[in-house]
Amino acid sequence: MDVVIVPxxxxxxxxxxxxxxxxxxxxPNAVIGLATGSSPLSTYAxxxxxxxxxxxxxxxxxxxxxxxxxGIDPDHPERYRNVIHNEIASKVDLRxxxxxxxxGNAEDLEAACADYEAKIAAAGGVDLQILGIGSDxxxxxxxxxxSLASRTHLGVLTAQTRQDNARFFDGDLDKVPTxxxxxxxxxxxxxxxxxxxxxxxxxxxxxxxLVEGGVSAKWPATIxxxxxxxxxxxxxxxxxxxxxxxxxxxxxxxxGLV
Ligand code: F6R
Numbered sequence: 044m045d046v047v048i049v050p051x052x053x054x055x056x057x058x059x060x061x062x063x064x065x066x067x068x069x070x071p072n073a074v075i076g077l078a079t080g081s082s083p084l085s086t087y088a089x090x091x092x093x094x095x096x097x098x099x100x101x102x103x104x105x106x107x108x109x110x111x112x113x114g115i116d117p118d119h120p121e122r123y124r125n126v127i128h129n130e131i132a133s134k135v136d137l138r139x140x141x142x143x144x145x146x147g148n149a150e151d152l153e154a155a156c157a158d159y160e161a162k163i164a165a166a167g168g169v170d171l172q173i174l175g176i177g178s179d180x181x182x183x184x185x186x187x188x189x190s191l192a193s194r195t196h197l198g199v200l201t202a203q204t205r206q207d208n209a210r211f212f213d214g215d216l217d218k219v220p221t222x223x224x225x226x227x228x229x230x231x232x233x234x235x236x237x238x239x240x241x242x243x244x245x246x247x248x249x250x251x252x253l254v255e256g257g258v259s260a261k262w263p264a265t266i267x268x269x270x271x272x273x274x275x276x277x278x279x280x281x282x283x284x285x286x287x288x289x290x291x292x293x294x295x296x297x298x299g300l301v
Contacts, residue, residue: 049278076106111123194226249264
């Protein structure tokens with residue numbers, strides 16, 4: 044796992060965008076993974092800027108979302124499909140039909156999960172997946188205590204995650220959905236490259252566990268320690284609990300990552 048500690052969110056966005064740019068230059072029809080939440084916004088802002096400057100194109104790419112709320116109104120602005128459309132897909136040249144997400148409004152949710160796995164496999168798997176991390180260590184909506192070997196499944200959101208996300212629902216916990224469809228940890232681990240971005244002190248403990256803790260279902264993101272090509276990009280606050288921070292800084296410098 045490579046760990047890069049940078050001074051601010053704009054630098055996080057630039058470094059993560061570099062990964063997409065490198066991939067799309069080498070493989071214009073790459074399969075990219077998109078996450079929602081606030082963590083990837085600086086990356087998306089940078090990708091949009093580079094697209095507008097003619098430096099990057101998604102015209103041949105295919106995109107897969109990580110997760111979706113169950114039973115949310117199709118027009119709700121917080122439905123993840125709508126969030127992804129508004130925050131990135133509609134602002135670059137991604138073809139609308141090339142953006143896929145799990146169907147949280149399907150009648151048969153189990154079949155929707157199986158369909159989603161089949162779609163990802165048929166596309167050849169995800170080349171580059173961007174990830175945020177929850178303060179409880181979840182990635183996508185794989186909450187603590189779930190299987191480290193899970194594939195796309197119906198999940199129950201923890202009280203902590205619903206509370207964290209209430210800010211997107213007028214601060215009203217009752218409006219936050221209780222269930223989701225989410226790529227499983229094994230699905231995420233099947234992506235060829237993972238880039239996790241985190242900002243702020245609220246993520247510091249989750250980042251410490253992710254990078255330096257033991258691999259455990261209690262901190263689901265720790266499974267990334269087993270990924271052969273995982274990059275973690277954090278700001279100073281999110282990296283503030285890392286014991287080996289000085290070492291990561293040296294390695295990142297020596298390897299030209301910063
Ligand atoms: C969203 C997702 C979640 C978020 C996590 C962090 O698709 O998969 O795992 O990445 O909840 O959320 P933010 O980025 O809002 O702090």
